[in-house]
Amino acid sequence: MSYPYQISSFEEYKEKYRQSISDPSAFWGDVAQHFSWRRKWDTVLEWNFTEPKIEWFKGGKLNITENCLDRHIATRGDQPALIWEPNAPDENSRTLSYKILLEKVCQFAQVLKNNGVKKGDRVCIYMGMIPELAIAVLACARIGAIHSVVFGGFSAQSIADRLSDAQAAFIVTCDGAFRGAKDIPLKSVIDDALIGNKTVKRVIVCTRTRTPVSMIKGRDVWWEEEMKHVEEQGITFIEAEEMDAEDPLFILYTSGSTGKPKGVVHTCGGYMIWANYTFVNVFQYRYGQVHFCTADIGWITGHTYIVYGPLSAGATSLMFEGVPTWPDAGRFWDIIDKYKVAIFYTAPTAIRSLMGFGQEPLQGKDLSSLKVLGTVGEPINEEAWHWYDENVGKKKCPIVDTWWQTETGGCLISNLAGITPAVPSWATLPMPGLQMVLVDENGKEIVAEGEETVSGNLCIKAPWPGILRTTYGDHERCRTNYFATYENMYFTGDGALRDKNGFYRITGRVDDVLNVSGHRIGTAEVENAINMHAGVVESAVVGYPHDIKGQGIYAYVIYNGVHHSDETLIRKDILQTVTRIIGAIAKPDKIQFVSGLPKTRSGKIMRRILRKIAEGEVSNLGDTSTLLDPGVVEEIRNGKL
Numbered sequence: 001m002s003y004p005y006q007i008s009s010f011e012e013y014k015e016k017y018r019q020s021i022s023d024p025s026a027f028w029g030d031v032a033q034h035f036s037w038r039r040k041w042d043t044v045l046e047w048n049f050t051e052p053k054i055e056w057f058k059g060g061k062l063n064i065t066e067n068c069l070d071r072h073i074a075t076r077g078d079q080p081a082l083i084w085e086p087n088a089p090d091e092n093s094r095t096l097s098y099k100i101l102l103e104k105v106c107q108f109a110q111v112l113k114n115n116g117v118k119k120g121d122r123v124c125i126y127m128g129m130i131p132e133l134a135i136a137v138l139a140c141a142r143i144g145a146i147h148s149v150v151f152g153g154f155s156a157q158s159i160a161d162r163l164s165d166a167q168a169a170f171i172v173t174c175d176g177a178f179r180g181a182k183d184i185p186l187k188s189v190i191d192d193a194l195i196g197n198k199t200v201k202r203v204i205v206c207t208r209t210r211t212p213v214s215m216i217k218g219r220d221v222w223w224e225e226e227m228k229h230v231e232e233q234g235i236t237f238i239e240a241e242e243m244d245a246e247d248p249l250f251i252l253y254t255s256g257s258t259g260k261p262k263g264v265v266h267t268c269g270g271y272m273i274w275a276n277y278t279f280v281n282v283f284q285y286r287y288g289q290v291h292f293c294t295a296d297i298g299w300i301t302g303h304t305y306i307v308y309g310p311l312s313a314g315a316t317s318l319m320f321e322g323v324p325t326w327p328d329a330g331r332f333w334d335i336i337d338k339y340k341v342a343i344f345y346t347a348p349t350a351i352r353s354l355m356g357f358g359q360e361p362l363q364g365k366d367l368s369s370l371k372v373l374g375t376v377g378e379p380i381n382e383e384a385w386h387w388y389d390e391n392v393g394k395k396k397c398p399i400v401d402t403w404w405q406t407e408t409g410g411c412l413i414s415n416l417a418g419i420t421p422a423v424p425s426w427a428t429l430p431m432p433g434l435q436m437v438l439v440d441e442n443g444k445e446i447v448a449e450g451e452e453t454v455s456g457n458l459c460i461k462a463p464w465p466g467i468l469r470t471t472y473g474d475h476e477r478c479r480t481n482y483f484a485t486y487e488n489m490y491f492t493g494d495g496a497l498r499d500k501n502g503f504y505r506i507t508g509r510v511d512d513v514l515n516v517s518g519h520r521i522g523t524a525e526v527e528n529a530i531n532m533h534a535g536v537v538e539s540a541v542v543g544y545p546h547d548i549k550g551q552g553i554y555a556y557v558i559y560n561g562v563h564h565s566d567e568t569l570i571r572k573d574i575l576q577t578v579t580r581i582i583g584a585i586a587k588p589d590k591i592q593f594v595s596g597l598p599k600t601r602s603g604k605i606m607r608r609i610l611r612k613i614a615e616g617e618v619s620n621l622g623d624t625s626t627l628l629d630p631g632v633v634e635e636i637r638n639g640k641l
């Protein structure tokens, strides 16, 4: 048995693509009828990109959890929905069948209700990668609360900012999280985030690490005790809340080119269709296979390809708590063998880091269960692609290079495994429904002459079901960020090449957003954090090529504090400040102290020059004549680390 909308040949892809563009409403209406709706939609699509206002399946009523859980019970109730592999290989794993997962989700949904959570309330989830994280996410969706998952690596300050932006009154967290050799004290980070907070009414704490925590009377409750009350009442099922297709499902914060992360909003109907459709088609999932996506649920990849995509498709989704290199660099390969994983989906940065360990961690690993490999999050270099193909896929597994974003809900450009051609380091063809265009600086569409390969800024002319609807609490920001750069187009922020076959190769961000180990970080965000340090006068942050991380963070800092003689200490202090303000993922790899920054006469920092110096291209800095003080460039160049 397969999915009626699963594409099975290159010819069929071309035909479906053509249909999806000529009549999107007919095409997506056809796909959507294979899902569970309480009420059918009135119109498939209404939209304009000027406001923007995008409505898919308007008038349709549903609950995504009925699609992810209830509808599978009759046919696959005892099949594993989630398999959980703990951080330490000697700890017991856990398997939750669809029946059990539905029961737990309903019980925790009741816990949320008992604690005052209502439809439309925002619930911040700050947990490690344990099954309870997926349960919390789905329980919110069950009662129509909007989840906002915050990655466990973010600082108290980042959480506080997100809580206030989303006006969240509820938090679900853990005492701590295990990640490799580390034990991260999540609850105490939450406590710091809540100092002075007046809006959070309840914190539900799940036990994982048994790290000592302080439970505040009247505010903090234990997950286990709350669940026990519900179990004692014999509750095993609750009705799902009926949601409008366009009701928000979740908020997920992501970095942009300005300092403040924005809360990308996805809605119930369109996102569900997109998560499912792309999961089924890109990975060519077959019932019974084990799908292993190594992302954290704190990022969009985990939302879509650990939780909503696989579960809505009745798949078995494997969730891993730990890291690829602990206790050794064979951890992923052991997991693949242990569960006979068929689909393995990870980031190029993980592949490059594992490549560095050579052949030894692969010795004795079978890996013959693998059918499809995938990558996501950043461009994959050819060397890493071939290593993955030869050593992991044994040259028999198609590799899907999936290009997408938090804002897009699911994959937009990717080959379909074994169905459409794969080209190393090319994401290749758009999914059905996607009208990609390359434009020049002025928004003029770039059209190839003959067989040439063209390059430009990547835009999209019309909506697909998984497109973001707004940025939480600030629709104008959504408009200016994505829909105002070029008229009537969604601007991705990425540059790309397109060859004569219509294949796309993503070249990277063209705005001030960095991609460090597949994590998106705004340069302005890092600068703001560095500038918080008492001794820092000003800073400028740029990216530079990094062998493992893809991009590293290079910070130029004007320092005027005391103790300036000990640069090592100051560097450490600055790193500490960034960790406190954002989290360890945003720590600069290099800090260069400078006495000035190259600025134009109007006071704008010329990042182009700083980027070139950071990249080591010091000999050809281009035109520096418009600079206020060209001498500064000389100093910076000579002092390059």
Ligand code: PRX
Residues within 6 Å of the ligand: 254, 300, 301, 375, 376, 377, 378, 379, 380, 401, 402, 403, 404, 405, 406, 407, 427, 492, 493, 494, 506, 508, 509, 515, 518, 519, 520
């Ligand atoms: O620059 C692109 C890069 O990651 C950005 C989106 O980051 P985020 O919203 O965190 O989502 C990451 C997971 C979907 C994009 O603008 N990116 C993502 N996938 C690829 C990629 N760059 C090249 N190739 C990819 N496959």
